Amino acid sequence: MKINKKAEIPVIKTLIILVFTGIILILLMLILFNGQKFELEEQKIKKQLVENIILQKNCFGENYGFINSSMFTEDSLKKCLGSIEKEGVAIRIFIDGTQVFYDEKRYNREASFCAIKGASNKCFTQKYPVIYQNNNEEYQRTMSITTVFN
Secondary structure, three states, X not given: XXXXXXXXXXXXXXXXXXXXXXXXXXXXXXXXXHHHHHHHHHHXXXXXXXXXXXXXXXXXXXXXXXXXXXXXXXXXXXXXXXXXXXXXXXXXXXXXXXXXXXXXXXXXXXXXXXXXXXXOOEEEEEEEEEEEEEOOXXXXXXXXXXXXXX
């Protein structure tokens, strides 16, 4: 029995084309999904940077995690955050459920997009134990920082 070699060539070429096309499609999907992951990672890094500034920069106390009530004002927070706040970051801070910083107009505008699927705005909330100093007395408190990035 003779094998028709002309019939074999198109089948092999077709298989090679299908495998090559499949590899290209898989690579394109990986590139697209990694791009979305990178954007989220960048926002998480910015979130951590903002939180570190609030907790570590000695803007509100002498040591990491210490908040002095006399130093913790909206003016000092705006001064500490400086250019970061201008980059599309909205912040809301609570200490034991009591709101201590909140740019209501900006926060509400930015946070309203967080619930919309596919929106570029991302909201993150993180809680930290802090020592709150008030009139030479220290209290253990929980600081909740919500950051919104667009």
